[in-house]
Amino acid sequence: MSPIVEGFSALLDPMVLLCIAAGALLGMLVGAFPGVTATMAVALASGFTLSLEPLPGLAVLLTIYVAANFGDRVPAILVNTPGTPASIATTFDGYAMARQGRAGLALTSSAFASAWGTLVGVVLLMVAAIPLSRLALNFGPAEMFALVVFGLTMMIGVSGGRIVKGLMAGGLGLLLGAVGRDPITGTPRFTFGLPELSDGIPFIAAIIGLFGIAEVMNQILVHRRGREAEPIKEFGRWFPRRSDWRTMLKPMAIGSGVGGVVGIVPATGGDIAGILGWDQARRASKRPEEFGKGSLEGITAADTSSNATLGGSVTTTLALGLPGDSVMAVMIGSMVVWGIQPGPSLFANQPDLVYSIAGIMLIATVVALVISVLRMRGVAKLLELPQHFLWAVILVFCMVGTYAVNNSVLDVAVMLVFGLVGLFLKRFGIPPGPVVLGLILGGLAEGNLRRALEIGGPENILTSPIALGLLAVSALALVVPPLRTAWGARRARARAASENTTTPAP
Amino acid sequence: MRSTTFRLTAAALAVTALTAGCADRGGVSEDAADYPSQDITLVVPYDAGGASDLAARTLAARMEDSLGQSIIVENRSGGAGSVGLENLAGRAADGYSIGYLPVETVMLGYQGYDVDPGAYDLVGQMVSVPATIAVPEDSPYETLDDLVEAARSEPGALSVSNSGAGSIWEAATTELGRATETEFQPVPFDGGAPAVTAAVGGQVDAVVAGISETAPAHADGRLRVLALFDSQPSDSLPGVETAAEQGVDVVIGGWGGIGAPAGLPDEVRTKLEEAFSEAADSDEFRTIIADSGNIPVNVPSEEFSEFVDQEHTRFGALLEGQD
Numbered sequence: 001m002s003p004i005v006e007g008f009s010a011l012l013d014p015m016v017l018l019c020i021a022a023g024a025l026l027g028m029l030v031g032a033f034p035g036v037t038a039t040m041a042v043a044l045a046s047g048f049t050l051s052l053e054p055l056p057g058l059a060v061l062l063t064i065y066v067a068a069n070f071g072d073r074v075p076a077i078l079v080n081t082p083g084t085p086a087s088i089a090t091t092f093d094g095y096a097m098a099r100q101g102r103a104g105l106a107l108t109s110s111a112f113a114s115a116w117g118t119l120v121g122v123v124l125l126m127v128a129a130i131p132l133s134r135l136a137l138n139f140g141p142a143e144m145f146a147l148v149v150f151g152l153t154m155m156i157g158v159s160g161g162r163i164v165k166g167l168m169a170g171g172l173g174l175l176l177g178a179v180g181r182d183p184i185t186g187t188p189r190f191t192f193g194l195p196e197l198s199d200g201i202p203f204i205a206a207i208i209g210l211f212g213i214a215e216v217m218n219q220i221l222v223h224r225r226g227r228e229a230e231p232i233k234e235f236g237r238w239f240p241r242r243s244d245w246r247t248m249l250k251p252m253a254i255g256s257g258v259g260g261v262v263g264i265v266p267a268t269g270g271d272i273a274g275i276l277g278w279d280q281a282r283r284a285s286k287r288p289e290e291f292g293k294g295s296l297e298g299i300t301a302a303d304t305s306s307n308a309t310l311g312g313s314v315t316t317t318l319a320l321g322l323p324g325d326s327v328m329a330v331m332i333g334s335m336v337v338w339g340i341q342p343g344p345s346l347f348a349n350q351p352d353l354v355y356s357i358a359g360i361m362l363i364a365t366v367v368a369l370v371i372s373v374l375r376m377r378g379v380a381k382l383l384e385l386p387q388h389f390l391w392a393v394i395l396v397f398c399m400v401g402t403y404a405v406n407n408s409v410l411d412v413a414v415m416l417v418f419g420l421v422g423l424f425l426k427r428f429g430i431p432p433g434p435v436v437l438g439l440i441l442g443g444l445a446e447g448n449l450r451r452a453l454e455i456g457g458p459e460n461i462l463t464s465p466i467a468l469g470l471l472a473v474s475a476l477a478l479v480v481p482p483l484r485t486a487w488g489a490r491r492a493r494a495r496a497a498s499e500n501t502t503t504p505a506p
Numbered sequence: 507m508r509s510t511t512f513r514l515t516a517a518a519l520a521v522t523a524l525t526a527g528c529a530d531r532g533g534v535s536e537d538a539a540d541y542p543s544q545d546i547t548l549v550v551p552y553d554a555g556g557a558s559d560l561a562a563r564t565l566a567a568r569m570e571d572s573l574g575q576s577i578i579v580e581n582r583s584g585g586a587g588s589v590g591l592e593n594l595a596g597r598a599a600d601g602y603s604i605g606y607l608p609v610e611t612v613m614l615g616y617q618g619y620d621v622d623p624g625a626y627d628l629v630g631q632m633v634s635v636p637a638t639i640a641v642p643e644d645s646p647y648e649t650l651d652d653l654v655e656a657a658r659s660e661p662g663a664l665s666v667s668n669s670g671a672g673s674i675w676e677a678a679t680t681e682l683g684r685a686t687e688t689e690f691q692p693v694p695f696d697g698g699a700p701a702v703t704a705a706v707g708g709q710v711d712a713v714v715a716g717i718s719e720t721a722p723a724h725a726d727g728r729l730r731v732l733a734l735f736d737s738q739p740s741d742s743l744p745g746v747e748t749a750a751e752q753g754v755d756v757v758i759g760g761w762g763g764i765g766a767p768a769g770l771p772d773e774v775r776t777k778l779e780e781a782f783s784e785a786a787d788s789d790e791f792r793t794i795i796a797d798s799g800n801i802p803v804n805v806p807s808e809e810f811s812e813f814v815d816q817e818h819t820r821f822g823a824l825l826e827g828q829d
Contacts, residue, residue, distance in 0.1 A: 043555030050794075140709030141693075181586075184694055186671030188618060195585030195592065195619055320706070323699050330555035332699075336722075337560070337797050343726050406553075407582055408589070447696060454693045455665045455710055 007355025010055060011363065019056040020360060023063025024367040028375075030064065031071025034208050035401020037084045038068035039326045046334045054338040059360050061334065062314075065327050066118060066364040069270060069307050070372050073110045077103060077299075079394050081212030085203065086270030086306045088436055089278040091211055093291065093298035100294050104235035104376070109244065109296060110303045111372035113252060117304035118365045120256040121263055121311020126358045129315045129347070137320065139265055141451035142461040146470035147265065148445040151272065153477040154279040155434045165430045173438020176201050183447035184454065196410040200443060205402045209415040210432045212398045214422025216391050221423075223387070238376070244296060251281040251297040255304025262305070263312020269325030270306035272440060275433070277305020292431070310361070318342050318354060538771040541601055542575040548764075549597075549605035551590025553583045557718065557798055558762055561633050562606040564794045565764070568785035573777070577604075586610060586672060588619035595625040599767040601774035604629065607765040609674050612818040616825040617672050623814050626765035627775060630782045631805035631813070633795055635716040635760035636736035637678040638743070639666070640729040642708045650733040650752045653712060654686045661689040665710040669698040675714045677824055678735065678758045682714070682749075684824075685756045705729055716760055717742060718799025735759055742799060763810055779807050 011017070023045075030041040042061050049057035072083025077094035090110060097106035139147070155170040179190045180200030191197040240248065255277040262273035281301030282291040291298045313324025320343065323329035332342055340346065340353065347354060402415045425432050452460045461467050550562045559581065566577040582590035587610040594605035607626060614621035639650065647653040657664045668675035671694040679692045693710055695701040698719045705713035706728045713720070713729070721742045723729035733749040734740060735758045749756050764782055766775075785791055786804035795802035805813065 040554065043553065043559075046555060137703070137707040140704060140707055142709075181671060183696070184671055186617065186694070195588040198585040198588070199583075320703070329697075329699065333555055333557065333560055333798070336799065337794055339797065341722050341725075343722055343728070406584060406589075407580060408584070451693055451695065454691060 003351035007352035008359045019059035023060040024067045027064035027067025028071035031068035031083045034081045043330045063364040067368040070368040080215040089274030089302035096294035102236045104238040113300040113303040114307045115369040117307030121308045125311040125315045141448040143466045145448040146467035150474040170434035173435040174442040177442025205411040205415040209418025210422040213419025248300045251301035254281045255301040259305035259308025263309030273309045274302045274306035278302040538773045549594045551587035568788045569781045572781040599769035604766045609760045629764040631763035631810040632786045633762040634801045637759040638720045640720045640731040657688040666690045667701040667704045667710040667713045
């Protein structure tokens, strides 16, 4: 009991609380600015926090990490541009809700879902850190490959009912994922001799283009002088009603589970978890057809799931000394300099520190939630701008943000090209979600499959129970939905037939 | 014309982006004797937050003290470091653009990138990251000799993870195989941490990685470091012998130094070298590097240039020999 008390009471230092407040404001801003990811913000902030004591330093960095995962929802919902990759899935339903005049409800419920997700993750960190992280260690290349294959089956889910077009988009994403150096031999592929492309298509630039730029260009295209296309001014009601809460309950539970597991797996973060959580909730939903068209369940599941990874990522980092995601990779660097050596001995040597970290994240969540809920009416002001000013502001933000990622003009060019690609997809009704999935998962699938084969040939995969289990689940995920539809159709026909026979002809 | 537009755009964007430094100096002509009279840009060819970035930023902060001007760190990552290195080589040799040069400076030229160590005036080397080879805690191999024997009995069957295709750690694995006249199966991962994890989790037979990445796991007992590929043992790996002490004469690893586009005026060069040496000797720099698990050094320009030449020749033989 005493490490818990000690860990939490260490946070009562006013300096620590001040650092949490500073980190929360910074994180929200950073999140809301497309292109500036939590990873980058933490990396830049760590240049300043190294001179602080460990606890205030951690308070700044961890709070930025948490708060950025609240702030990034705002541009995702209001302008269809993910503030950080973790909010890709937020755009699916969030933006649709905003267009239906339910932006207020989308923002508030997203904030509550995000807060709930973070809390679940932190509880996971406190309760189950060590046993759960042992499990993560069993994930070698073979198991990772199987997990990624399972992820690829989600393409059908995120296609929003347009399966053929969705698969085309997914194929495009997989092809784009092949750009860059071969993961095993290092030979450049499809790079056109540009060294900037040898690490693959710049991901942030691609998603800002696909979602943000494409949306702005589409609005400019459909805009007619005189007949003002309504910008999102209608926020509708802000707070969820009792019936809304009931709707949100199930997707929150699903999102917590999915995000918790994805968070524990090393090197996977909120972007994948958001999409995965959204898709699982859709499968379990009574109204799957609403997903992608402004479903409250969809946005709740996506945001809960992507934030539930935070605790898991910290768990993996602290318990194994391995970065749980890219933000934690940066944070490990600072921790080592502070004399905190992440790894199994941390729990033995400094158990109170683990609770301090959990405590910082809990306070950060509450602060971020309060800021989110209070500040939203301020955000509304931005949207009262005439639409053409708003377009200009969004374009400038997207450009500056994308340039700032790597100080690279090529990234800006990639963003614009993806903007055109996104516009093309939009005009022809092809969903952009599968493109992103293919782009994230294609490279992961290839790298891990080939690594597994290098290590031990096909037996390496075939002898792993975890890998086989995941592959079996993937096969089921592909086969069951069409079968269920077929059964459903047959049953309906049978019912219709029996009704025909029993109903006497008039 | 195009480059003017490009530079103006770049400058405008850089000013707006709070994180970036201004790249355009607007052609201010000045005397080398006044150097430095304005901010200096330090190009780091990796993302912010990594070990190299940390080393460069810490050194830059100390160099500011003696130069009396701000040093702005600019991260230009991508292409295994080639993006930043090419960018640095293309800048003016006026001392206002310097950069962090990693071991990849002498490797990338053989891997299809336009990087040549001759394009830089070397100021000094500040950090050394010797390679280590480690096995999972439950591995049957207790010494480097055990591992080499096992590899000899079935060449290419032992899988050895490393941080990525074309990395220094993959080259070190090849070099070890060559020196012991056998063959290991290098397995490139996506970064140093996943490569080490694969060994901790027993997915691979061994891992070759920098000392800073294996030492913590060795201390915890999750990994057993069999050998250090340096000329002397290290305090952070107590009880671990060097490869040479075990009869395998291989010294290999990563390193990092400061350089500038070739053709620096002499006065500028001297001032940079003095500032570098003072910074690399400072307690703060040495402590931060040592705490991050690497070895702080202070190798002066001439010696460093000779070393880089040797390394360039060595990796030529090692990397081109593979194809």
